[in-house]
Amino acid sequence: MIKELLIDGLWRKNPALVQVLGLCPLLAVTGSVVNALGLGLATLVVIIGSNIAVSLIRSYVPDTIRLPAFVMIIASLVTCAELLMQAYSFELYQVISLFVSLIVTNCAILGRAEGYARKNTVWLSALDGLFMGLGFLAVLLVLGGMREILGAGTLFDGMELLIPGADHLKVVVFEDYTSFIFAVLPPGAFIGLGLIIAFKNLVDHQISEREKRFAKKVVAGSKRVRVTSS
Template sequence: MIDREQFRQILDNGVWHQNASLIQLLGLCPLLAVTTTLVNGVMLSLATIIVMAVANVAVASLRNLIPHEIRIPVFILVVAALVTVVDLIFNAYFHELYLVLGIFIPLIVTNCIVLARVEAFANKNPPLQSLLDGVFMGIGLLWTLALLGGLRELIGGGTLFAGIDMVFPGVHGLQLLPADYPGFLLAVLPPGAFILLGLLIAWKNWAEARAAARKPDAGSDHRSPLPVADGV
């Protein structure tokens, strides 16, 4: 079982305090390459959440049976099997979106976010806690990619939810800016992604600093963070 405090700690760490994109800076390749639209970012995030959650449960359940010396190859094998299933599902049910996301679905296998949580958390904790860690770490990735993708899409083309018809046929995206809006090309190019990501990181640091300044005991933080694996 899991108590309320442990649940809250896993939730806070995954969604905010140890956000994989804004704090750990893991998985930058899909983060910057896929977020040209909100839909692309959200759908890749959902695929990653499924893989992270199931991989964490599988590794946590088998952690006492996996020899320490070969744990990394076994972890990769588990993740690769799950990514293959997700890849086939996207190809079968969201074929147009599958073509758009391209290689970035199979590349979830090597995504540092997935491997980091499997190694740093699931390999040391029970299945329930590992499931929650995978889900909440994925939700942290989800809101980051959704916000970054939405900003890039809006600034770059004046639209929002472009490509939603690839997921829900018959539903169309929104044209929020005038139809003659010329677009801002930098926003949809890699340099624009880096700039917006930097601004998001700065905003998060500012929000945390402001929240800490409001606390009477701002200088003391007794929170014991969950383990984080190094990597980019």
């Protein structure tokens, strides 16, 4: 069960690549790795917390007010995440504050609350939230890394906004780099995400073809065994 949840969250049902949810903040903040990491961690905390809360109250909330109750839970957790960011990484919060607020409307979070947490135990719901959040965070980081390298020739620039004193983590990938502005503009985000989705689809296709070839070999082998035995 845990392995299935892990594979679903990171690959098979990845909220960004398969369900294609939460694209507004995903595309908007991935101009750099630090912005992507800040939003991804906030989303991770909210989705885990909302799954746990929904699972705890699932037997007490009537269906007529189920969705409003879930939205209230998510909004409360987003407010907590915003307050934490204001307290510990205020400069980063100023950059991505609008998109942190939009976590409330992220259909990936409400979808997991409605589709999984309200039907399962607290433990499984927490794991589902963890893996789905990690899958979303992974896409944010990959897209943010791609766009930062192409747009500025660096990685982890501005990390001190998230972790005080972490400015030494900045990596200069290309010296004397002439910025490729297109990569950090909205069209660059769409193209980058499209490339990531295309790569996932290619990998899935290759896995499917390999499984088909293996199945054919098994069928052919079983036929040969039957012919030999007869």
